[in-house]
Amino acid sequence: MDLLRFATAGSVDDGKSTLIGRLLYDSKSIFADQLEAVEKTSTDKGHGYVDLSLLTDGLRSEREQGITIDVAYRYFATPNRKFIIADTPGHVQYTRNMVTGASTADLGLVLVDARHGLTEQSRRHAVLLSLLRVPHLVLCINKMDLVEWSQETYERIHSEFTQFATKLNIPDLEVIPISALNGDNVVDRSENTPWYHGPTLMHHLEHVHVASDRDLVDTRFPVQYVVRPKSDEHHDYRGYAGLVAGGVLKKGDEVIVLPSGMTSKISGIDLFDREVDEAFPPMSVTVRLEDDVDVSRGDMIARVKNAPKPSQDIDAMVCWMTNEPLRPRQKLAIKHTTRTGRAMVKDIQYRLDVNSLHRDQEAGELGLNEIGRVQLRTTVPLLCDPYSKNRTTGSFILIDEATGVTVGAGMINSGS
Numbered sequence: 001m002d003l004l005r006f007a008t009a010g011s012v013d014d015g016k017s018t019l020i021g022r023l024l025y026d027s028k029s030i031f032a033d034q035l036e037a038v039e040k041t042s043t044d045k046g047h048g049y050v051d052l053s054l055l056t057d058g059l060r061s062e063r064e065q066g067i068t069i070d071v072a073y074r075y076f077a078t079p080n081r082k083f084i085i086a087d088t089p090g091h092v093q094y095t096r097n098m099v100t101g102a103s104t105a106d107l108g109l110v111l112v113d114a115r116h117g118l119t120e121q122s123r124r125h126a127v128l129l130s131l132l133r134v135p136h137l138v139l140c141i142n143k144m145d146l147v148e149w150s151q152e153t154y155e156r157i158h159s160e161f162t163q164f165a166t167k168l169n170i171p172d173l174e175v176i177p178i179s180a181l182n183g184d185n186v187v188d189r190s191e192n193t194p195w196y197h198g199p200t201l202m203h204h205l206e207h208v209h210v211a212s213d214r215d216l217v218d219t220r221f222p223v224q225y226v227v228r229p230k231s232d233e234h235h236d237y238r239g240y241a242g243l244v245a246g247g248v249l250k251k252g253d254e255v256i257v258l259p260s261g262m263t264s265k266i267s268g269i270d271l272f273d274r275e276v277d278e279a280f281p282p283m284s285v286t287v288r289l290e291d292d293v294d295v296s297r298g299d300m301i302a303r304v305k306n307a308p309k310p311s312q313d314i315d316a317m318v319c320w321m322t323n324e325p326l327r328p329r330q331k332l333a334i335k336h337t338t339r340t341g342r343a344m345v346k347d348i349q350y351r352l353d354v355n356s357l358h359r360d361q362e363a364g365e366l367g368l369n370e371i372g373r374v375q376l377r378t379t380v381p382l383l384c385d386p387y388s389k390n391r392t393t394g395s396f397i398l399i400d401e402a403t404g405v406t407v408g409a410g411m412i413n414s415g416s
Contacts, residue, residue, distance in 0.1 A: 219247025310381030
């Protein structure tokens with residue numbers, strides 16, 4: 001059974017947490033005691049209905065204000081697919097949380113309130129999902145019951161968002177009219193929308209095709225750990241464990257180990273307690289090589305004729321995540337796949353206004369939650385690809401060396 005990761009986004013009070021609660025409730029994915037607790041809390045708060053948003057808004061400050069602040073992850077499954085949901089906040093000051101939650105998503109789910117239509121936050125989240133190269137996007141026009149299931153309202157918001165999406169990189173878009181509070185078109189088709197002939201949200205989530213979204217051409221295997229049991233049963237065993245980031249690894253393939261440039265052939269691929277013939281993203285496996293070449297954490301195994309070019313000059317879009325601004329000449333630690341090093345900020349080319357897509361080329365720094373194009377110089381060569389080609393080998397994080405806090409997330413445009 002395959003896995004779909006999706007992130008919710010949208011303005012405050014558009015109903016993201018309620019929608020997730022409805023998905024969990026209607027798919028029978030919550031326990032009886034959880035439901036009892038939500039019902040009791042809803043009654044204590046004086047609500048005239050069961051507030052399903054309480055299933056995801058777990059922080060006390062979230063429940064007091066009725067908003068989402070941190071990213072909440074929820075897991076559920078249907079007979080067709082397993083799901084990981086990232087409920088991300090809508091407030092502009094929590095943009096960094098939204099970027100964190102959506103960075104690994106296969107699908108982005110943007111909610112808009114049918115009464116208000118597209119807002120600045122709706123557009124900003126669509127831009128962020130586009131920057132993060134989330135390949136599938138669903139626009140849920142929520143609270144349709146409050147506009148009396150108006151087809152005209154649906155068509156107007158559909159047209160406005162489709163026109164806006166032409167400026168972005170959104171390869172797959174679905175627009176669904178729903179009522180998260182009542183469950184219309186969430187899991188079951190609603191009788192209130194006879195004019196809508198598309199899928200329900202759950203049907204779309206179960207059947208959207210994501211297997212081909214990953215790069216299956218360029219073989220990339222960052223080594224995370226060298227496995228040497230040194231036991232009587234596996235006395236001479238040497239394997240290299242990690243997550244397949246791209247391409248397909250097969251027994252007998254000729255490979256190159258970077259950055260050393262040593263070549264060998266794959267003698268076997270182990271998956272926990274058995275050997276497999278091939279491995280592909282996002283499998284975690286242990287690769288054995290025919291020759292005893294020098295391989296350690298941070299190295300990368302790739303195809304001889306299709307290897308990434310080691311780069312120390314990195315051009316990337318960076319989302320800044322801390323109060324202290326990012327400035328030129330600043331020195332930070334950088335982590336890319338399993339490789340770590342240090343980096344210096346050479347230049348900030350521009351700051352991107354995610355609401356208007358305007359590029360401020362006069363910007364001399366990046367503040368909290370701001371995104372800009374940055375030039376970096378690293379102490380170690382990074383074995384990277386453009387983010388548009390591979391989201392794993394095309395991304396990195398920046399770390400404050402003094403505190404160990406992650407202060408930035410980057411998406412690589414190119415390296416040299």
